Amino acid sequence: xxxxxxxxxxxxxxxxxxxxxxxxxxxxxxxxxxxxxxxxxxxxxxxxxxxxxxxxxxxxxxxxxxxxxxxxxxxxxxxxxxxxxxxxxxxxxxxxxxxxxxxxxxxxxxxxxxxxxxxxxxxxxxxxxxxxxxxxxxxxxxxxxxxxxxxxxxxxxxxxxxxxxxxxxxxxxxxxxxxxxxxxxxxxxxxxxxxxxxxxxxxxxxxxxxxxxxxxxxxxxxxxxxxxxxxxxxxxxxxxxxxxxxxxxxxxxxxxxxxxxxxxxxxxxxxxxxxxxxxxxxxxxxxxxxxxxxxxxxxxxxxx
Numbered sequence: 690x691x692x693x694x695x696x697x698x699x700x701x702x703x704x705x706x707x708x709x710x711x712x713x714x715x716x717x718x719x720x721x722x723x724x725x726x727x728x729x730x731x732x733x734x735x736x737x738x739x740x741x742x743x744x745x746x747x748x749x750x751x752x753x754x755x756x757x758x759x760x761x762x763x764x765x766x767x768x769x770x771x772x773x774x775x776x777x778x779x780x781x782x783x784x785x786x787x788x789x790x791x792x793x794x795x796x797x798x799x800x801x802x803x804x805x806x807x808x809x810x811x812x813x814x815x816x817x818x819x820x821x822x823x824x825x826x827x828x829x830x831x832x833x834x835x836x837x838x839x840x841x842x843x844x845x846x847x848x849x850x851x852x853x854x855x856x857x858x859x860x861x862x863x864x865x866x867x868x869x870x871x872x873x874x875x876x877x878x879x880x881x882x883x884x885x886x887x888x889x890x891x892x893x894x895x896x897x898x899x900x901x902x903x904x905x906x907x908x909x910x911x912x913x914x915x916x917x918x919x920x921x922x923x924x925x926x927x928x929x930x931x932x933x934x935x936x937x938x939x940x941x942x943x944x945x946x947x948x949x950x951x952x953x954x955x956x957x958x959x960x961x962x963x964x965x966x967x968x969x970x971x972x973x974x975x976x977x978x979x980x981x982x983x984x985x986x987x988x989x990x991x992x993x
Contacts, residue, residue: 692767695720698757700728702775712779726757755854780884796875798842800884807888827871835864924956
């Protein structure tokens, strides 16, 4: 029987849980069980979760989302599991549409997700996934188009076979999970519909964007060491880290490290078709070239 568990890691999430529960109660097919892991909260998260009907696993020490999710997966009694962050929400047909994709040989079911601003609900990032890309080369697809955990329904046995999330990371650990699943040959099935919503604000771990960029770069270095045939794709991702660190974060150290990774993989940024930039690459330092490329693409950004 294809039973499904909803697993929610929580840390000081009392203010978010009622909003999430509205979308849980609106599911056209209910989850078979709902488990929350109270990750050392200092508010009444555990009490609120219990009042809403969840089974709560309590911890006095905050160990992070990856640790919490792994404990939830171990405790789940269903054959399929879905992780959802307490401050995000679900489409009413999330479980109905993802569960309809369950079949023999499929290990991960992926839907589209919208990242939206919490208050205005303006669309910030549309996260979209392609069945063809995941069928042709799931490893390359999961590295170059990272999959967020709230988009997925997992076969529990396969999730546990790779020991779940890497608990040493506090960000990008969900994207890394899918790379590791792809590496063991897990098969993905895409629901071509937006069924999950990430509500973006500045109160979570992702507010430390410098740390997130450093985590991403560390993982890309790991992939470069493991997957020689994907060096070109990994270098392209490292170039994006360099651009983000240089332009948005003003973090020269991380930008330099990202460029060094690109160079070690045989690619010198910036990647460009601009004839002038191609010539200048032979004379100007790489970070200056990246800066110049971004200025050419969006001069208004520099006038703010």
